[in-house]
Structure formats: C-alpha cells, structure tokens
Amino acid sequence: xxxxxxxxxxxxxxxxxxxxxxxxxxxxxxxxxxxxxxxxxxxxxxxxxxxxxxxxxxxxxxxxxxxxxxxxxxxxxxxxxxxxxxxxxxxxxxxxxxxxxxxxxxxxxxxxxxxxxxxxxxxxxxxxxxxxxxxxxxxxxxxxxxxxxxxxxxxxxxxxxxxxxxxxxxxxxxxxxxxxxxxxxxxxxxxxxxxxxxxxxxxxxxxxxxxxxxxxxxxxxxxxxxxxxxxxxxxxxxxxxxxxxxxxxxxxxxxxxxxxxx
Ligand SMILES: Nc1ncnc2c1ncn2[C@@H]1O[C@H](COP(=O)(O)OP(=O)(O)OP(=O)(O)O)[C@@H](O)[C@H]1O
Ligand SMILES: [Mg+2]
Numbered sequence: 001x002x003x004x005x006x007x008x009x010x011x012x013x014x015x016x017x018x019x020x021x022x023x024x025x026x027x028x029x030x031x032x033x034x035x036x037x038x039x040x041x042x043x044x045x046x047x048x049x050x051x052x053x054x055x056x057x058x059x060x061x062x063x064x065x066x067x068x069x070x071x072x073x074x075x076x077x078x079x080x081x082x083x084x085x086x087x088x089x090x091x092x093x094x095x096x097x098x099x100x101x102x103x104x105x106x107x108x109x110x111x112x113x114x115x116x117x118x119x120x121x122x123x124x125x126x127x128x129x130x131x132x133x134x135x136x137x138x139x140x141x142x143x144x145x146x147x148x149x150x151x152x153x154x155x156x157x158x159x160x161x162x163x164x165x166x167x168x169x170x171x172x173x174x175x176x177x178x179x180x181x182x183x184x185x186x187x188x189x190x191x192x193x194x195x196x197x198x199x200x201x202x203x204x205x206x207x208x209x210x211x212x213x214x215x216x217x218x219x220x221x222x223x224x225x226x227x228x229x230x231x232x233x234x235x236x237x238x239x240x241x242x243x244x245x246x247x248x249x250x251x252x253x254x255x256x257x258x259x260x261x262x
Contacts, residue, residue, distance in 0.1 A: 007069065008033045008166065008198040014053055014063035016222075023049055024060070025222035036192055036199040038209050040244060041219030042253050047202045048092055048170055050219070054200075055089065055168065056080070085109070088164035092171045092202075094155035096143040102129070103139035106158045128157040133183050149176050156184055160191055167191065169201040173208045185211045206245065209233075218244065220253060 007030055014027040024046050031037045039047045052058040054065055056072065065072045067083055075083070096105050104111070106128055107121035126136045132153040143151055156172055172188060173181040185208055191197045203209050209216060209230070216233050218226040218241050226238045233241055243251030 010066040035214040038213040045219040046222040088159040088167045090159040167199045
C-alpha cells in the first residue's frame, strides 16, 4: 500500500479556542487504514472536540485534517458529503432522534438509499439490535422509552448499521455494565477484523481501551502527550500515561476538585 492509502485520517497541528481560551493546542494524530486508534485522557482534555473538528461539526482555528490523503478544506462539498456518508458515528450522548422509533433510528442511513424497502431496513435494524444484546421488541419503541445503557447500545447499533468503513465512537461503553461493555468491545473488534473498518474511538474505560486498541493516543490539555500500543501503555513510564492508566490521584494530571468538609 502507498503511504497515502495506509493513512486514513491525518490530523495536523489542530488548534481551537473558545472566547480566547485555547482548548486544542496543536493536536497531531494519524489513524491507519484498518486499525483502531483510541483516544484516552482526562475529562475536558479535548477528545470529543477533536472528533467534532474531524467530522466538520466544529470549525478549527487552524491546522489540517486529511481524509485519504486529501485536505477536507480543499474537498468540493459534494465529495465531502460523499465521504461523510461512509462514516458510522456514535456520539457521546447517543444522539438518537427522539421522534423516530428505534428501528428507524438504526436504519436511518440505509433508508436513504434508493430502492430500499421499509421491511428490509427493519430486518437489518433488528439484526443489529440482536448483535448488541437487545430483542426485536425494542425495535418499535421510542428512545425515551429506553434506559440510558439501552440508548447507548441503540446508538452503537446505528453507528455500525450498513457496515461503514470508518467508525467514530465516542465513549461506546460509558454507562454500560461490564458484561454489556464486553459485548460492545467484541462488536467493535469484529467490525474491524472482519470488515476491515477503520475506527477512531474515545474511551475513559481502560478495559475497553485495553481490549480494542491497536494504538492509543493520550490527550492532555489539548495536546497528544503520548502514543503507543496497549503493551507500551501498560509498561509506560510516561508520567501522564502512568498516572491515568494506574488511576493515581497524584501526578501531572491535576483535577480541580474541592471536598466539602463537615
Ligand atoms: N462549543 C463549545 N464552546 C465552548 N467550550 C467548548 C465547546 N466544546 C468544547 N468546549 C470545551 O472544550 C474542552 C474540551 O471539551 P471536550 O468535550 O473535547 O472534552 P473531553 O475530553 O471529550 O471530555 P469528557 O471525557 O468529559 O467527555 C472543555 O473544557 C469544554 O468545556
Ligand atoms: Mg467527551
């Protein structure tokens, strides 16, 4: 493969401030075709914002984003839309359409394809529901009728519907019990290994990071402070990775929390 073909997503020196406060301070990342890159890092370090910039939902102040070697800024609108249609996306807060039933949510992208029958879309939606441990009766419910964990799983089912070649998953296992987390971890893994998808995932769940990642990038205060594979993360003496991975309160990552004393 050429270098261009091996790099699905390249982010170079991405910067973004809000009201003069810098949040992304020059993010550099690469996601190779067919790999799972996981972003980890403390709350507020800029993980979701990086994803939103890549997806074109937030306009960065500077820096570049290359998809298949092409800068998104230079892409004609139609090519960009076409490219984005290939993305399966799970937002941190599921982002289901309240007014649509579960199966309509899952089948949303598929139903926009010409000639697609309602029956086919619903059958596919039910199959995806089953793959995330939900039964067919859930298909006719509305998102408000589901628990938080069920909404997350429906969001994941929607992301993988139609087997997209690129998946963006923001906290795919947040709020799920350990067993269900592992069902989702397996699904992510299978999507990549069986279908050859490329995945950029964000997770605060270290078990998920450990199971699914080919490579891990750690963010801190809007910068990538470390990248490596799981084995390297486990052994790393990098103070950020070591503190986060070993869940230590003390270290370079400072959380501003105050305790209320009686
Ligand atoms: N639209 C916005 N306007 C103003 N500030 C924003 C906006 N989006 C993000 N931020 C700020 O940018 C910082 C990074 O947010 P981001 O959502 O990327 O964090 P995160 O790393 O995903 O954290 P978490 O693990 O809690 O989801 C936060 O301080 C947040 O308040
Ligand atoms: Mg986030």
